[in-house]
Amino acid sequence: MTASIRVARPVTGRFVLIALLTFFSVVIGANMLMMRFAITTLPGTEVDSAYSASLTYEREIIAARQQNERRWQVQVHIHRRPDGEAVLAIEARDRAGAPVAGVNFMARLERPVDRRADRAIDVSQADVGTFRGSASGVAVGQWDLVIEGDADGRHMFVSKNRVVLN
Structure with missing residues (x-):
């Protein structure tokens, strides 16, 4: 062996x-x-220049205080259809409960992780204080819904909320 x-x-x-x-x-x-x-x-940065963003910060604080003083009641409903179209409904009322007139609303869906997927929502006035809009090609998931209201060239209302679209 x-x-x-x-x-x-x-x-x-x-x-x-x-x-x-x-x-x-x-x-x-x-x-x-x-x-x-x-x-x-x-996707990039949130702002292109932190310096210029800091310069506008004081104006944003003043605009937010003015918005709070108006005490508007803005109700928003958004849902996504199976074909990928997001449908938006906005109802805006003043502090007395009367429909807000003379304001143009704009809206957009922003992807929290990728700016390239942002979608503008075409908003039009359906009635006094009531606005409707839609956007196509909206994917399922989390979005930031940004709504801005302008009247006579002034920002009257700004809202940014996280929504989940199924």
Whole structure:
């Protein structure tokens, strides 16, 4: 009965060099691949210039206070049809409960994670204080519904709410 004995090969400098180069090539390759995916799927920044956004911040605070003083009651209903069309209904009333007149509403659906998927909603006045609109190609999921109301060139109303469309 003969037993075979395996002799271990010695670790040489060439083997260590090849092992290190292979290891770091895999790590660097994986990092480059992940970096490429991160850069190509990044939707961008929320604002183009933080400095210019900070300059308008004071005006936004004043506009929000004025909006609160108006005490408008704005009811919004949005739903998504199976064909991908989102249907929007807005009803705006003043503090006394009368329909708001002379205001043009604009609306858009913004994807929280990807600006490229944002959809404008065509809004038109159906009656005094009542507005209707729709947008096509709206995917299922979470959206930010942004509604703005202008009258005589002034921002009168701004609302941003997270909605889930099924």
